[in-house]
Amino acid sequence: MELESVSGVGEKTAAALAELDDPERALREGDVATLAQAPGISEGRAARIARAAIRDEHDDPGGWAATSRAREIYRDALGLIQDRTVTDYARKRLETIYPSGVPERIESVRERARAAMEREPDDAVLEALAGVEPLADPSDVRVRDRCLATTDAERYAEAQAAIPEVTVEVVDDARQLAELGRSYATVVALDESFAGLDVEGDVRVQPDALENPADVVPERPLAFFTRNRDRIRAAVAVHRVADLDSPCDLDALESALDRLAEDGSVRGDDELDRLTVAVDDLDAAVSTAESAANDHLRAAIEERDVTIEGTDLLSLVERGAGVDSLLSRELADEYDAAISKARDRLIETLGLTDTEAVARRAFPDDPTYPVEHNEEAVSRLREELTAARDQRATRLKRELADDLAEMRGAAESLVETALELDVELAIARFAADFDCTMPVVGGVEPEGRSASERSDGSEPRDGADDPGFAIEGGRSPLLDVPFEAVEPVDYRVDGVALLSGVNSGGKTSTLDLVALVTTLAHMGLPVPAESARIGRVRELHYHAKTQGTLDAGAFEATLRDFGALVAGVDESPEATRADRVMVLVDELESITEPGAAATIVAGILEALAERDATGVFVSHLAGDIIDAADADLTVDGIQAEGLVDGELRVNRSPVKGQLARSTPELIVEKLADDSESDFYGDLLGKFE
Numbered sequence: 222m223e224l225e226s227v228s229g230v231g232e233k234t235a236a237a238l239a240e241l242d243d244p245e246r247a248l249r250e251g252d253v254a255t256l257a258q259a260p261g262i263s264e265g266r267a268a269r270i271a272r273a274a275i276r277d278e279h280d281d282p283g284g285w286a287a288t289s290r291a292r293e294i295y296r297d298a299l300g301l302i303q304d305r306t307v308t309d310y311a312r313k314r315l316e317t318i319y320p321s322g323v324p325e326r327i328e329s330v331r332e333r334a335r336a337a338m339e340r341e342p343d344d345a346v347l348e349a350l351a352g353v354e355p356l357a358d359p360s361d362v363r364v365r366d367r368c369l370a371t372t373d374a375e376r377y378a379e380a381q382a383a384i385p386e387v388t389v390e391v392v393d394d395a396r397q398l399a400e401l402g403r404s405y406a407t408v409v410a411l412d413e414s415f416a417g418l419d420v421e422g423d424v425r426v427q428p429d430a431l432e433n434p435a436d437v438v439p440e441r442p443l444a445f446f447t448r449n450r451d452r453i454r455a456a457v458a459v460h461r462v463a464d465l466d467s468p469c470d471l472d473a474l475e476s477a478l479d480r481l482a483e484d485g486s487v488r489g490d491d492e493l494d495r496l497t498v499a500v501d502d503l504d505a506a507v508s509t510a511e512s513a514a515n516d517h518l519r520a521a522i523e524e525r526d527v528t529i530e531g532t533d534l535l536s537l538v539e540r541g542a543g544v545d546s547l548l549s550r551e552l553a554d555e556y557d558a559a560i561s562k563a564r565d566r567l568i569e570t571l572g573l574t575d576t577e578a579v580a581r582r583a584f585p586d587d588p589t590y591p592v593e594h595n596e597e598a599v600s601r602l603r604e605e606l607t608a609a610r611d612q613r614a615t616r617l618k619r620e621l622a623d624d625l626a627e628m629r630g631a632a633e634s635l636v637e638t639a640l641e642l643d644v645e646l647a648i649a650r651f652a653a654d655f656d657c658t659m660p661v662v663g664g665v666e667p668e669g670r671s672a673s674e675r676s677d678g679s680e681p682r683d684g685a686d687d688p689g690f691a692i693e694g695g696r697s698p699l700l701d702v703p704f705e706a707v708e709p710v711d712y713r714v715d716g717v718a719l720l721s722g723v724n725s726g727g728k729t730s731t732l733d734l735v736a737l738v739t740t741l742a743h744m745g746l747p748v749p750a751e752s753a754r755i756g757r758v759r760e761l762h763y764h765a766k767t768q769g770t771l772d773a774g775a776f777e778a779t780l781r782d783f784g785a786l787v788a789g790v791d792e793s794p795e796a797t798r799a800d801r802v803m804v805l806v807d808e809l810e811s812i813t814e815p816g817a818a819a820t821i822v823a824g825i826l827e828a829l830a831e832r833d834a835t836g837v838f839v840s841h842l843a844g845d846i847i848d849a850a851d852a853d854l855t856v857d858g859i860q861a862e863g864l865v866d867g868e869l870r871v872n873r874s875p876v877k878g879q880l881a882r883s884t885p886e887l888i889v890e891k892l893a894d895d896s897e898s899d900f901y902g903d904l905l906g907k908f909e
């Protein structure tokens with residue numbers, strides 16, 4: 222896929238995306254989280270790019286939500302599902318689900334949503350999901366205990382490029398190589414010419430080392446697991462609690478991860494632990510052993526009566542000799558015992574085995590008082606212990622890297638499956654929380670079968686493929702009352718209809734419900750209704766109520782919008798199904814004075830009705846609009862069933878073909894019933 226061929230992706234964005242490991246995959250799969258890792262690409266932009274890529278794939282012109290209110294309803298619908306995600310990934314991933322008029326696109330999401338609705342959202346799974354995140358790139362690895370060596374300048378550059386984690390040294394000869402052997406725990410010589418060379422330390426001759434970098438630096442493959450250890454573990458936990466099929470032996474993966482410490486080292490190896498402690502505690506152990514020797518020697522000297530002949534004393538004083546020679550003569554045995562104690566103590570404290578001989582040299586044979594360790598021997602011991610520690614650590618890393626290497630693909634798929642499960646569970650919870658069902662969209666049944674292609678010979682559902690919509694038991698989660706208190710609404714419209722109703726009867730809420738159900742249906746998602754049939758449309762135009770009368774300029778602009786809308790539908794006189802639009806308008810009359818408004822709304826409705834559009838226009842002027850219209854217009858009404866304790870009791874489902882009585886009329890009627898006076902009766906008569 223050419224990155225620049227994605228709509229809206231210019232040269233700069235394409236360059237940013239190209240920095241990703243596999244931008245084509247991320248685009249194809251709508252992986253917003255990965256796209257957002259490209260430099261300078263925000264999450265919002267990443268979601269737009271992913272949507273554009275999906276649109277391109279489906280030849281989808283976009284722009285289904287054609288007005289700002291329609292886009293708000295889409296955001297609200299998406300928000301309801303996003304609120305039910307656990308991971309940030311799923312939240313962003315859902316951004317790639319958008320309303321579309323393209324049947325293949327709708328069906329591909331519906332397929333997924335159907336599978337999602339089969340899932341049981343379980344608290345334990347949600348808890349486990351909390352630790353899952355998309356896999357991150359490991360940070361750069363730097364290894365200091367190993368080096369590569371070569372005599373060849375070209376090979377040097379090659380080595381630097383192939384294994385940048387270690388230092389590459391140029392050597393002239395075996396002597397220089399041997400020197401390196403003393404500075405590094407392991408030296409890998411790249412030249413064949415060194416084969417058979419016998420030098421001290423861990424110096425290997427491996428001419429093919431650059432072909433297998435993981436062998437030299439097992440830290441490289443391990444870095445992926447070190448960086449992502451906790452995420453992979455969480456994904457394993459998700460697979461266990463959700464009882465998902467796993468691509469590898471989860472126990473083996475977990476136990477391998479258990480061996481990996483947070484800093485990338487291998488843990489749980491007694492020998493490595495011993496060597497690590499020995500290096501760390503060496504100075505302290507030497508000084509304790511030294512003190513023990515001195516304590517022994519001091520006690521011995523204190524207890525001892527030393528007889529010294531006069532001539533000896535004289536010679537000592539004359540020669541200015543120290544007491545050492547006296548010590549060696551008189552206390553040789555005691556000194557030996559003290560030194561031996563110090564050596565044993567050092568070996569025992571550090572648990573030394575292979576390096577015992579060097580450790581013994583840390584305390585000299587020649588008697589001195591106080592006893593002093595031999596710094597050179599201690600340094601040598603430190604070097605040997607450090608090299609042994611590092612060599613063991615590398616060997617263990619190599620073994621662990623080998624074990625884990627074959628599980629990398631499985632680990633990646635575990636994390637991906639867990640994250641995608643979160644997307645599905647969010648849809649499942651949305652569907653469960655709001656009693657949703659899969660709607661019939663554009664004649665395609667909930668289970669994905671087209672009404673016109675029934676292979677089992679059964680009759681298609683009546684009117685499944687018709688324009689308009691029919692919602693039964695629709696309950697909008699966007700209402701300002703708790704969902705349990707939302708009264709179900711039945712509403713069906715074929716063509717265009719005026720919706721009248723008492724004040725606060727729920728006209729705007731009904732439009733919102735129709736917009737929400739239509740939007741969700743075109744996203745390929747379940748809808749909050751007992752059942753719903755939605756005619757497929759190319760665009761949704763939802764115009765919210767304007768606050769107050771518009772000035773001349775704004776009024777003209779609004780009229781132009783409607784003019785363009787009508788003209789847009791008009792462009793395809795053979796209005797095929799794919800060209801249909803849905804228009805929802807709330808109290809357009811508020812833009813200007815009532816008389817003119819009724820005439821304008823009537824004109825727009827007539828034009829839309831002629832063009833096979835689906836439309837609902839909420840209006841308090843429904844009666845005047847019908848009068849102003851030349852054609853027959855349908856008017857539905859949200860009726861008050863009466864006044865109870867000064868409150869209107871409303872039937873929230875619009876009654877087809879009935880102009881709703883207004884609130885003032887209902888109040889006058891109540892007063893006429895209650896009062897003796899003829900005034901109210903006469904007033905009531907004027908409403909007819």
Ligand SMILES: Nc1ncnc2c1ncn2[C@@H]1O[C@H](COP(=O)(O)OP(=O)(O)OP(=O)(O)O)[C@@H](O)[C@H]1O
Nearest residue numbers: 701702706707708723724725726727728729730873
């Ligand atoms: N289906 C419903 N179930 C429960 N409450 C509802 C329902 N529909 C509407 N309501 C309640 O009625 C209130 C008024 O609804 P809405 O604003 O839709 O009425 P309206 O007819 O458009 O009012 P207006 O006459 O001001 O245009 C809502 O805020 C909500 O509290």
